[in-house]
Amino acid sequence: MxxxxxxxxxxxxxxxxxxxxxxxxxxxxxxxxxxxxxxxxxxxxxxxxxxxxxxxxxxxxxxxxxxxxxxxxxxxxxxxxxxxxxxxxxRTYGSWIDKLGLGKASVAFIAVSAAVLVVGMTAPQWLAPIIPQSVENSLGDTLVGDFGGRFCNTPDGKAALAKLTNSLDGNPDDLQVEVVNIDMLNAVALPGGKIFLFEGLIQQAESVDEVAGVLGHEIGHVRERHVMQGLLRQLGLSLVLGGLNENVGGVLNSALSNSYGRDAEREADSHSIRVMSEANISPIGTKGFFEKLADMTNEDNDISEMTSYMSSHPLSTERAAAFQKSFDANKDYKPALSSAEWGAIKSMCKNDPDVKSGFGFDLFDE
Amino acid sequence: MTEDTKKSAFQFHGNWVDFAKIALVNLLLTIITLGFYRFWATTREREYLWSQTQFIDERFEWVGTGKELFIGFIIIAFLFLIPFSLLYFFATIINPLAAGIVYIIGLLFVFYFVGLAKYRMLRYRLSRTYWHGIRGGSDDKGFRFGLTYMIKTTLGFLPLGLANPWATCELWNERWEKLSFGPNDFQSHASYNSVFGTYLLSYIFFPFTWVYQARLRRTLIDGLRLEKLEFAFTASTFDWIGLIIVDVLIVLGTLGIGLIFIPYRHWQFYINHLEAYGEVNLDALTQSQTAKEKHGEGLLDAFDVGAI
Missing domain, CATH: 2.30.29 (PH-domain like)
Structure with a gap:
């Protein structure tokens, strides 16, 4: 043998x-x-x-x-x-690849990777609606609370704000719209249907129609559940990218998750255009608002809150054009609120003796 | 076995064409697997580099696996990165102060893990490196070294960074003295005395930093002993500058693709400048009795610096 x-x-x-x-x-x-x-x-x-x-x-x-x-x-x-x-x-490449052969294994890898990318990138969109509204609400309450006492509050002002909200949304009970005593030209939608219009935006608005357009836009974010999507996206990115490389992760994370992304902003814009049209509010004020934004960013970028608003929103001129296009000359537009009501909103922060000032507030500064 | 004095005890036989075949396929596979292949890629490159490196009469053998590195990465990810990312994310939602606290705790953890990893990397590599069927290793898991690393690194920086060379040499010696090859413990006697002057000059005139870095590496390796073997490293400041300049030219000239040759070039550089003197008694070089998990998949044992 x-x-x-x-x-x-x-x-x-x-x-x-x-x-x-x-x-x-x-x-x-x-x-x-x-x-x-x-x-x-x-x-x-x-x-x-x-x-x-x-x-x-x-x-x-x-x-x-x-x-x-x-x-x-x-x-x-x-x-x-x-x-x-x-x-x-x-063994050459590793036992799995050796069994399949390099070519077949590569095809399989590409298929799996593509599937993972698609699922991963769309995950926030289909996960967000699954998360119960109650969870989002309590998250919103923990996150925001009373915003350090910075909500402006006068009976007339609140009534006018509620009227404006009602005209833009058929079911406004789950929305909480506030004017916040912080001098920023900005507005945000946060978890739990919270919409904050900042005092800077109110003061610089030339008409109440302008504020109506911005409010309609933020309501759009709430109704399309962009807020939860944004949170999930941020969480997912910090996990995936954080797992690979801290530095690259940090940079990409802020670049990708800043606000809700351009598609979501367009969706919110069309929501705003639709509800304004239903409420018979002229889109021209909002168009003016975006032109103002475009002018300011063209000239100089010293105003940091301006650039942060701009960076994630579609180009302001493009957005202004969208609002302009929705203008219907045959329509009998009415102002969103009477000038007394608009005045009540404009003076709400000044006339509220209890409201805290915006200085030193850094939640959104990161 | 006595050492031929004319020829270095270390010889590198690799050639870049063979390495390119490995590195290019690695690059493609890493891209199409969204980065996951990199653990197996590292392993293939090491298998090649080790197998082309001869010590006296026999080449080294790398027996680490991609799976080990992958498991090491998964452990770090689940034990640290993912819990910490989640914690940090929710802390930022609660308030900035909580986020700050979580962040600082996270940094302290990273500091500790860097020290631990510097030791674990050496231990892992020695335990997966065979020569004449004999491997290295250590029974010390290095958890205390992680703490020592934090303390000594901090002490090194405190007096205007002046004690930096001291801390570097001390930590190098501590790491190596925990390690062994076969039955023999490494001894390491690197002293900051021989580099301190150059280090001071680098405060006055920046380019002396390079002289210091080159001299530091010579000092560290010159201080190493293994039984009757003494090691030496011969790369001068100009050797290093030459290496880096050519690296940069290759990377720029190939629009970045050349990056994949950097591990090869640096390995070759180290081996070409590494010397050993003394003798090896093959009969007395018996197998390492240090702990080794059956298939080398022992939890933290596997994590390599690449994973951090």
């Missing part, structure tokens, strides 16, 4: 794993078992099934043996035909 190896170019060396001495040996195979013959010594018996591939170079292939640390059998030169089928498989 013994198999004599005769090829002069074929040689076998062996380390037993116990000491570093190299042993020149011959392989004596007996069925699935083998011995290693070294001069007068015989090592073994060993079983081919317990051998595993370790490494290969141009000239050598090395095998290890289960449970014997450092045991090596290194074959040099052409392997005898009788030995080949007994040896374990080699």
């Amino acid at each position: 013994a198999n004599d190896i005769v090829d002069p170019f074929f040689s076998v060396s062996h380390f037993d794993g116990k000491t570093a001495v190299r042993r020149k040996v011959e392989i004596q195979t007996i069925g699935q078992n083998f011995f290693l013959l070294e001069n007068e010594r015989r090592h073994g018996p060993y079983t081919f099934d317990y051998m595993h591939f370790v490494s290969k170079t141009k000239d050598n292939i090395s095998y290890g043996y289960e449970d014997i640390d450092g045991w090596r059998l290194t074959l040099s030169g052409p392997i005898p035909e009788g030995l080949k089928p007994l040896l374990p498989a080699t």
Whole structure:
């Protein structure tokens, strides 16, 4: 049964794993078992099934043996035909790829990666509606509270604001619209149907129609559930990118998650245009607002809240054009509120003795 | 076995065409797997580099696996990165102060993990490196070294950064003295005395930083011993500058693709400048008895610096 190896170019060396001495040996195979013959010594018996591939170079292939640390059998030169089928498989790219072949494996990887990307990128859109409104509401309450006492409140002002909200939304009970005593030209929608119009926006608005357009836009964010999507996106990005590389993660995270993204802003704009049209409010004021934004960013960028508002919203001129286009000359537009009501909103922060000032507030400064 | 004095004990036999075949496929596979292949890519590159590196009469063998590195990464991700990211995310929702506290705690953790990883990297690499069927390793898990690292690094920076060379040498020595190859413990006696002057000059004239960095690496490796073997590193400041300039030219000239050759070039640089003197008694070089998990998938044992 013994198999004599005769090829002069074929040689076998062996380390037993116990000491570093190299042993020149011959392989004596007996069925699935083998011995290693070294001069007068015989090592073994060993079983081919317990051998595993370790490494290969141009000239050598090395095998290890289960449970014997450092045991090596290194074959040099052409392997005898009788030995080949007994040896374990080699490894090149990794066992999965080797089994499939590089080409097929690559196709499979591309397919899986594409699927992962699609699912991952759209996840916030289909996850957001699954999250119960009650969860979003309590999240909103924890996040915002009373905003450090910065909500402006006078009976007339609140009544006017409620009237404006009612005219833009058929079911306004789950919305909480506030004027916040912070001098920023901005407005935000937060979890739980909270919409904040900042005092700076109110004061710089040339007409109540302008405020109506912005409010309609923020209501659009709430109704389309962009807020929860944005939160989920931010959470997901901080997990995925944070897991790969802190620095790159940080930069990308803020770049990608800033506000809700342009598509969501367009959706919110069309929502605003639709509800304004239903309420018979002219879109021209809002158009003016965006032109103002465009002018200011064209001139100089010293005003930081301006640029932060701009960075995630579609180009202001483009948005102004969308509002302009929705203007219908035959329509009998009415002002969104009477001038007394508009005055009540404008003076709400000034006339509220309890409201705290906006200085030192840094929740949105990060 | 005595050492031939004319020839270095370390020889590198690799060539860049063979390496390119590995590195380019690695790059493509890493891209199409959204980065996940990189653990197997690292392993393939190491298998090649180790197998082309000869010490005296025999080449090294890398037996680490991509799976090990991947598991190490997953452990770090689930034990630290994901919980911390979630915590930080919810802390920012609650209030800025909570976020600040979470952030500082996170930084302290990272500080600790960097020290731990610097040691674990060496331990992992030694335990997966075989020569003549013998490997290295250590039974010390390095958890205390993580603390020492935080303390000594901080002490090193405190007096205007003046004690930096001291901290670097101390930490290097501590790491190596925990490690062994076969039955023999490493000894490490790097002293900051020989680099301190250059370090001071680098405060006055910036380019001396390079001289310091080159001299520091020579000092660290020159101080290493393994039984009757002494090691030395011969790369001068100009050798280093040359290496870096060519690196930059290659990367720029290939519009970034050349980045994949950097591991090859640096490995070759280290091996070409690495020397060993003394003798190795093969009969007495017996197998390491240090702890090694059956398939090398022991939890934290596997995490490599690449994972942090």
